[in-house]
Each structure stands twice: as C-alpha cells, then as structure tokens.
Amino acid sequence: MAITDDLGDLYALLGVRPDASDEEIKRAYRARARELHPDTNQGDPTAEARFKQVTVAYEVLRDPERRARYDRFGPEGVFGAQPGGMGGFGFEGGLGDIFEAFFGQMGGGGVRRRGPQPGADAEVQLQLAFAEAVFGSRKEITIRLPATCATCAGRGTAPGTEPATCTDCQGSGELRRVRQSLLGQVVTSVACARCNGTGEMIPNPCADCRGEGRRMEETTLTVEIPAGVEEG
Known part of the structure; x- marks a missing residue:
C-alpha cells in the first residue's frame, strides 16, 4: 500500500x-x-x-x-x-x-566494504553423440572466466607501486552526513563514491587488468555429463 x-x-x-x-x-x-x-x-x-x-x-x-x-x-x-x-x-x-x-538507515545502518562480486553463470553448448547422451560421459571444455591477475596478484596496482588512501574518506570507505530533523540531529553513513567504499585509490593501475585485479583468462574444465541427459 x-x-x-x-x-x-x-x-x-x-x-x-x-x-x-x-x-x-x-x-x-x-x-x-x-x-x-x-x-x-x-x-x-x-x-x-x-x-x-x-x-x-x-x-x-x-x-x-x-x-x-x-x-x-x-x-x-x-x-x-x-x-x-x-x-x-x-x-x-x-x-x-x-x-x-x-x-x-534502520536495521544496522553500516556500509559494507565491497568485495568481489559473483559473476553470471557460464553457459556452454556441447554436441553429444547418441551414446554419450544415453550412457553419460566426461567432456573437457575451454571457457573464459575472470581470474586473479597474475601481474599484480589481484591488487590492481602496477608492479612496485601501492594503493593510496582515499583523500575523500581518509581510508574509512564511508562519508558521514549530519542532518537536522524535527526529532534532533541525525548522522547517516554512505559509501564513499570516490573509492567505491574501499578506502583506497589506485593512482598507478596495473596495465594488464586496468586496476581491476582480475582479468579474463581461458580455463579448461572437465564436466560430467549425466546419463539420459536431454537437450538443454
């Protein structure tokens, strides 16, 4: 309502x-x-x-x-x-x-630091022989998945450099706002927009992952095809 x-x-x-x-x-x-x-x-x-x-x-x-x-x-x-x-x-x-x-801001109020976000499910099409579909089989597939950048070990910084403390939030990842309401002074916290709530800035990003700390790489996986599988 x-x-x-x-x-x-x-x-x-x-x-x-x-x-x-x-x-x-x-x-x-x-x-x-x-x-x-x-x-x-x-x-x-x-x-x-x-x-x-x-x-x-x-x-x-x-x-x-x-x-x-x-x-x-x-x-x-x-x-x-x-x-x-x-x-x-x-x-x-x-x-x-x-x-x-x-x-x-009820129910805890705080701002969580942003960690790695889960990606979408990977979908791969496979051609199966009739016997493989009936009795099941094991297949190797090659797909591109996000992986930790080997150049910067996931830090996002160029080799030999370090992240810098965000100058807007002084490393806290949060900005506090004070509002005057009818019921008194209210303090709320919001994620720092400059550093996305991490508290850090990357002045010299890794050239391979562009500061993301992860990059797409080809990965070979072995998948089990269950017996009696149908299309889809």
Missing part, C-alpha cells in the same frame, strides 16, 4: 483543527512521531505505516503553499499525478530527507 493511500484527513491524522497554527501543527507532529516511531514500536507494521502517513501529513501542512493547495483542492491538489511523481509535493530537503534518515 502506498504511503499516500487512505490518508484520510491530514488534520485529523495530526489531531489538530483545520485552523491550527503552524506551532500547533509542529507540536502535534512531534507528539505523534514520538508515539508512532518504529524504534518504539518494533515489529508493528501498522505503527510504522501510520508514522509515515503522519510524516506525510506534516510535510504538507507545514508548508504554506502545499497547505493552501490541500485546503482548496484536497489530496488531489498535493498528490495528484503530475510529471515527476506526486504532483507538487517537493521531496528535496523535506520528506525524502526524513524518510532516508529514519527508514533507509
């Missing part, structure tokens, strides 16, 4: 009158947010969904322009379909920041 589905009356969500002042709306939101926050209602999806809806209501009513559109046109004036998503609803610096702070 979308957050904006079944919102009902935004003023009722916050428990305030339609003529409530900005300060009354702010106080009401803080009280409702503390009551419904997922940290104090762990394992309660209803409270979490309600918390998000209350946050949507506050983001609309705290902004004079959005509130005026809502008062005049109702939900369609704010959430109506327009190019770019929710018509007229500005996420930049508002709801997006709050959701990223309180929902995107």
Whole structure:
C-alpha cells in the first residue's frame, strides 16, 4: 500500500483543527512521531505505516503553499499525478530527507566494504553423440572466466607501486552526513563514491587488468555429463 493511500484527513491524522497554527501543527507532529516511531514500536507494521502517513501529513501542512493547495483542492491538489511523481509535493530537503534518515538507515545502518562480486553463470553448448547422451560421459571444455591477475596478484596496482588512501574518506570507505530533523540531529553513513567504499585509490593501475585485479583468462574444465541427459 502506498504511503499516500487512505490518508484520510491530514488534520485529523495530526489531531489538530483545520485552523491550527503552524506551532500547533509542529507540536502535534512531534507528539505523534514520538508515539508512532518504529524504534518504539518494533515489529508493528501498522505503527510504522501510520508514522509515515503522519510524516506525510506534516510535510504538507507545514508548508504554506502545499497547505493552501490541500485546503482548496484536497489530496488531489498535493498528490495528484503530475510529471515527476506526486504532483507538487517537493521531496528535496523535506520528506525524502526524513524518510532516508529514519527508514533507509534502520536495521544496522553500516556500509559494507565491497568485495568481489559473483559473476553470471557460464553457459556452454556441447554436441553429444547418441551414446554419450544415453550412457553419460566426461567432456573437457575451454571457457573464459575472470581470474586473479597474475601481474599484480589481484591488487590492481602496477608492479612496485601501492594503493593510496582515499583523500575523500581518509581510508574509512564511508562519508558521514549530519542532518537536522524535527526529532534532533541525525548522522547517516554512505559509501564513499570516490573509492567505491574501499578506502583506497589506485593512482598507478596495473596495465594488464586496468586496476581491476582480475582479468579474463581461458580455463579448461572437465564436466560430467549425466546419463539420459536431454537437450538443454
């Protein structure tokens, strides 16, 4: 269910009158947010969904322009379909920041360093004689697979050189961002874009693998063909 589905009356969500002042709306939101926050209602999806809806209501009513559109046109004036998503609803610096702070970083939050990523399954076509398909056989195949670069031993650096500490994250692989939210200061961590979260830069990459630490090489494998195998 979308957050904006079944919102009902935004003023009722916050428990305030339609003529409530900005300060009354702010106080009401803080009280409702503390009551419904997922940290104090762990394992309660209803409270979490309600918390998000209350946050949507506050983001609309705290902004004079959005509130005026809502008062005049109702939900369609704010959430109506327009190019770019929710018509007229500005996420930049508002709801997006709050959701990223309180929902995107829950459950551990930390950023893992990126290790070798698994590749796709290799697929090879073999021609089998009738007897091989019926009784099974053993075949040798030659395929190209990623392997550790022998020149740099997988380090990605040119021989005789070393990786350098990333100057953006100082080797931590993470960048910390501090945001001021309605519930206080929130610190979040994101992977460093400059070093892809590794904490290192390679100023002199290996010429053979171009700094990747791996390169495609031909490998011969022996595969067992089971008896009774069919096409595919």
